[in-house]
Amino acid sequence: QKEVEQDPGPLSVPEGAIVSLNCTYSNSAFQYFMWYRQYSRKGPELLMYTYSSGNKEDGRFTAQVDKSSKYISLFIRDSQPSDSATYLCAMRVTNAGKSTFGDGTTLTVKP
Amino acid sequence: AAGVIQSPRHLIKEKRETATLKCYPIPRHDTVYWYQQGPGQDPQFLISFYEKMQSDKGSIPDRFSAQQFSDYHSELNMSSLELGDSALYFCASSYSGTGSEQYFGPGTRLTVT
Numbered sequence: 001q002k003e004v005e006q007d008p009g010p011l012s013v014p015e016g017a018i019v020s021l022n023c024t025y026s027n028s029a030f031q032y033f034m035w036y037r038q039y040s041r042k043g044p045e046l047l048m049y050t051y052s053s054g055n056k057e058d059g060r061f062t063a064q065v066d067k068s069s070k071y072i073s074l075f076i077r078d079s080q081p082s083d084s085a086t087y088l089c090a091m092r093v094t095n096a097g098k099s100t101f102g103d104g105t106t107l108t109v110k111p
Numbered sequence: 112a113a114g115v116i117q118s119p120r121h122l123i124k125e126k127r128e129t130a131t132l133k134c135y136p137i138p139r140h141d142t143v144y145w146y147q148q149g150p151g152q153d154p155q156f157l158i159s160f161y162e163k164m165q166s167d168k169g170s171i172p173d174r175f176s177a178q179q180f181s182d183y184h185s186e187l188n189m190s191s192l193e194l195g196d197s198a199l200y201f202c203a204s205s206y207s208g209t210g211s212e213q214y215f216g217p218g219t220r221l222t223v224t
Contacts, residue, residue, distance in 0.1 A: 036215070043115075043201055043215035044154065088153060096142050096207045098167050101153035 003027050006089055006102025015111050019076040023089035023102045026070065030091040033065050034099065035074045038086045047087075048074065079109045113137055115204050115216030123222045124192050132187040132219045136204030142166065143185040144203040144213060145177060154201055160185055161207060192223045 006023045013019055021035075032051055036044035048063040050056045050072075056063045062075040072091075076083055086106045090099040116135040124130050136143050142161045146154035156169035160179035171177075174192075179185045189196060199220050203213040 034213070041199070041218075041220070043217045046212060046214060049212055096159075096161060096166070096205060098144060098156040098159055098169060099146075099154075099203075099213060100156070103153050 001026065002103075004089065004091055004100050004102045007105055008103065009105035010108065011105055012108045012110060013079055015079060015081060015109055017079050017109070019079050019083070019107060019109075021074040021076075021087050021089070021105050021107070023072050023091075024070055025072075025091055027091070027093070027100075028067075028070065029093045030100075032092040032095070033063070033072050034090040034092075035061075035063055036088040036090060036101075037083075038088060038104070040086075044088055044090075076107075079107075081109045081111050084108045115202055115214055117200075117202050117216040117219050119219060120217065121220045121222075123224065125224055126192060126194060128192050128223075130189045130192060130221060132189070132200050132202075132221070134185045134187070134202030134204075134216060136183050136185070136202075137206075137214055140204035140206045140214075141183060142205045142207050143179055143183065144205075145171075145185070145187050146201045146203065146215075148199040148201060148218075150198075157187070189221075194223050197221055197223045 035048040053067040060077045064073045086104040089102040144159040145157040148154045157171040199218045203215045
């Protein structure tokens with residue numbers, strides 16, 4: 001079993017929809033939680049970073065971390081076709097340690 | 112803003128050849144990470160360096176080695192290449208003082224034929 005499990009998708013939504021992306025994890029030592037967006041054949045782009053439990057909002061994106069449930073989410077409001085990409089959750093134990101990624105969820109937002 | 116630079120962007124090698132991938136971190140970043148991403152897979156951590164010293168090691172084959180230089184750039188050396196080494200290789204960098212934001216480069220696509 002992988003340390004980080006991500007809802008596999010693929011996910012297809014109409015433009016303007018609210019998107020929910022989710023990951024669960026088994027390692028209770030994870031303290032740093034990230035969401036990356038990756039377009040085809042490109043490097044992962046950091047979207048959101050959260051330390052420990054809580055919510056963080058940045059524009060149309062909201063990241064939630066629930067350490068008690070070992071569950072993290074990324075919400076995208078008013079989704080746009082340009083949001084179509086693969087979204088990867090990633091987690092880390094220490095401040096500057098390696099990241100462990102989920103398998104990614106491919107999102108398609110249809111105009 | 113300056114980003115992580117990787118070179119070359121594409122590389123084609125034959126089996127049993129060697130390859131060297133280079134990574135130039137964001138200015139003032141002191142930590143470099145290497146990841147391998149196979150087709151349809153998530154990035155897998157290979158190795159990382161902090162202040163020119165190896166800080167962590169993941170699933171890196173013995174055929175691979177890496178180092179970080181005094182100017183903080185890093186090189187991943189891959190020898191006796193196998194078909195299964197074909198993948199995207201990403202470098203990421205971060206500044207240890209501010210924490211966890213790791214910024215990824217555009218990747219090097221290695222094809223072994």
